[in-house]
Amino acid sequence: MKGGDSDNSCALAELTEGIALYNQSVIHYLQCPVIMKQTIIQVDAFTAKPFAGNPAAVCVLSAPQDDIWMQNVALEMNLSETAFLLPQADGFNLRWFTPSVEVDLCGHATLASAHVLWSEGHLSPEKTAQFYTRSGLLTAQLQGEWIELNFPSKLTETATAPEELTKALGVKFKYVGKNNFAYLVEVESEAIARNLKPDFTLLETLSTKGVIVTSRADTGEYDFVSRFFAPKVGINEDPVTGSAHCCLAPYWSDRLGKNEFIAYQASARGGVVRVRHAGERVYLSGQAVTVLRGELC
Incomplete structure (x- = not known):
């Protein structure tokens, strides 16, 4: 075989190998889950000034997440509660996690969640926030500088x-x-x-x-x-x-x-x-x- 033909054969082999590796990389990338950055906001609730009241982390989810992920986020935030909201047609699914467990009801993290919905533009100020929770339907309304929550009464x-x-x-x-x-x-x-x-x-x-x-x-x-x-x-x-x-x-x-x-x-x-x-x-x-x-x- 002439020298030029040998060089061309080597070049073709290298090109073919490169294309194969590229295709494998593309396939691997497409098979990997899409990792999207998720915004999380910390709010001090039941106070008008920072560093008072009760802090809660609020995460308005861009996609559903499993319980283990939410519990790990709550542990990482290490606040008394972290709230996770998932938009629905007529409101938001709302769940609350302490660093160790999921809880049935949390007032300050609900207040913080409502604050985030209005302040971050997820909900217009004149609209009532509706939350679907383990404790049933809860609502919040913005009244000037105050947020009013509608919760179930608990007799002792x-x-x-x-x-x-x-x-x-x-x-x-x-x-x-x-x-x-x-x-x-x-x-x-x-x-x-x-x-x-x-x-x-x-x-x-x-x-x-x-x-x-x-x-x-x-x-x-x-x-x-x-x-x-x-x-x-x-x-x-x-x-x-x-x-x-x-x-x-x-x-x-x-x-x-x-x-x-x-x-x-x-x-x-x-x-x-x-x-x-x-x-x-x-x-x-x-x-x-x-x-x-x-x-x-």
């Missing part, structure tokens, strides 16, 4: 305090009630509620997900104060808890003889909740502010 029944609860809190109780969500404990004064230092190891052994501690407020600024402890779901103390106020609203409505309240959750971060009790529903109003915007890779 008088209960005997278990020894673990008495030892964990270490103070005198005025009342103890219970439902499938939490123990509700009224103590003698706001000072006692504020100064509690619970034994979280003992609280974690209780049958309920959490413990609400409450008292009348000492001043006229608020009607009642509260704190919420939930080590059983990975949250020693929640900064501001909308779902706890679904229990507090009917409780204080009976004791104070009215249906509208200004409440304060006396955690280290603190937060104000406007509460309106209306039979089987509780309307919770709060403010919210975006503090962080990022992307999940």
